[in-house]
């Protein structure tokens with residue numbers, strides 16, 4: 001009796017609420033207190049999954065792709081590293097795309113431009129060039145190449161063997177902002193307008209030509225060479241400059257602003273000394289990491305990923321992780337959307353995790 005007396009008004013209230021939601025739904029209105037019920041908003045949802053792709057497993061597949069389709073016909077011959085949490089979405093993290101690109105000897109990846117910014121980290125091969133707005137830069141393993149948004153770019157392999165690199169683009173982020181534009185150049189190759197590697201020789205050495213216009217958002221260096229960055233890391237190590245979480249870590253900087261290499265993406269190169277055991281760390285930016293040298297492992301939550309040269313792994317944002325290096329030591333290249341997060345005042349880190 002009492003139970004009925006209590007439930008009847010409740011049922012009526014439920015019916016009234018259901019009718020209310022149906023009515024406002026038809027008017028494209030939603031009740032915030034219902035939509036947010038039970039959702040933990042105290043920290044990022046961070047849906048990106050920790051993941052690792054082994055170069056030893058990817059390489060045979062990209063070489064098979066090399067036999068199946070020509071670079072000229074493929075738009076770009078790329079195997080996309082899809083985060084397991086975002087199957088079918090061409091995303092490595094919530095905001096970033098990553099892909100392994102192959103250019104075979106004699107091939108051209110034709111010239112185009114788009115509003116996504118592209119970063120490349122060379123994994124294997126010699127003899128390829130990327131052209132960025134009419135200037136060629138020669139690619140060597142470990143080189144970090146910046147293709148600013150809306151700059152014309154093509155790739156050509158004049159060497160004798162395959163050239164393979166990791167592409168990271170801010171495609172999901174630019175897509176979310178609905179600011180995607182893209183166009184093809186009228187020929188496969190953009191005309192070369194300056195001597196090869198002029199930008200790395202000038203801007204890469206901190207030298208700005210008299211009369212150069214104001215700084216663009218993206219770094220003018222174009223190619224941050226491993227032949228320069230690796231010895232710089234060694235000097236940092238010799239100076240005893242070490243971070244308990246990151247080891248010896250350098251940020252690729254825009255030489256005219258001191259900021260990140262691009263407006264959306266930040267890139268880093270870090271050396272973990274032999275036997276390094278990093279302290280736990282987390283930050284809001286999900287990272288895409290490519291192993292430039294050596295081997296080791298990264299523990300992310302309850303999972304541990306062993307890695308070696310050429311492997312790529314993803315550390316989700318706000319997941320606590322720790323790096324460790326084998327007796328070989330290790331060098332890691334990493335990219336995240338930290339530049340965008342900092343520009344918006346949103347980036348956070350935590351060393352007490």
Ligand code: GTQ
Pocket residue numbers: 076078098099101109114118153167169
């Ligand atoms: O090299 O321009 O992995 O436009 C995806 C889209 C590479 C490129 C990718 C691209 C490129």
